[in-house]
Amino acid sequence: MYNSKMIVKQLGLSAGTLRAWETRYGVIQPVRTEGGHRLYSDEDLADLRWLKMETEDKGISIRHAAQQLIKNKALQAEALPLSSYKTPEPKAYFIDMQNNLYAHLVDFDAGKSNALVDLGFSMYQFDDMFHEVLVPLMARVGDEWERGTITAVQEHFISHFVQLRFAQFFRLFQVDSTKPKVLALCPSGEQHQVGLLLFSLFLRRKGLDVIYIGADTPLEGISQLILVKDIQFLCLSLTNPKRLKAGLSFIGSIHKEVPEVELVLGGKAFNGLPKGHSLYPYVIGQSMESWEMWYQREVIKT
DNA sequence: TAGTTAGAGGTATAGACCTC
């Protein structure tokens, strides 16, 4: 449970705004301590985060966003027998959502797709939604595109949709200026950035100031950026093993100019590095657990 | 077109109460 101060810090909303949303629209009903102080649950936090995203990113009025949230919750409640109401079994729900979302996206129906994702975010932790729905969705889109069952236009549309969702969350987390700065990018030629996005979101949630450059980043200017912005960690993602040689050359050039920057390497290509390779110690895994271990080992120690 | 009004939404303040 969270008190008002923690909610204000996490979301950047004022305490007055929180109370106004509660009393005017009834969208959240925090429990109270014996003394009457509000205590917010994880669900309250998720709801508030969703409302903030709807109002600030989409420009929807708070009244309408609140109505939509209440409607979404009511629809979900209706779908289940009242006597046995509980949050749907996540695994089955995520698979179902992924299938429905895929169908809407290949049909270029952004409205239905957004509504479906909004509903998911109002019910589950955003980590679960990204890991269980959006990331597998992107993997599936990549496979379908390679098989030729969807067009390049569909692939681009879906990628753009998912990236927008990442970007919305990215802005919501407050930066802790006492924590190290991070530069995140994919070397030139690398187009797949979902893993990098996810890791950047993980870091941003921890309060790190992440400068996200994204896919297909040229070498020019990177070293200067690291020096000017006092970057401590350089995160690189590379999925295509065929581009590993070029990727290593990319890293070598940067390391030559700024040897003090600490490397964080992720993606299928780097995961294939042999144990004896000099860069092997900088490769992190693909699971949240391995990221958390890296964070505790490399960031908390600083 | 410009002024007025009303509503929506956010913020500030005061005083009382609660927590640590």
Next chain:
DNA sequence: GAGGTCTATACCTCTAACTA
């Protein structure tokens, strides 16, 4: 006891609708 949080209320800004 200091600092945080509460409720209630007033005030501010912005926008849209209305009117002369």
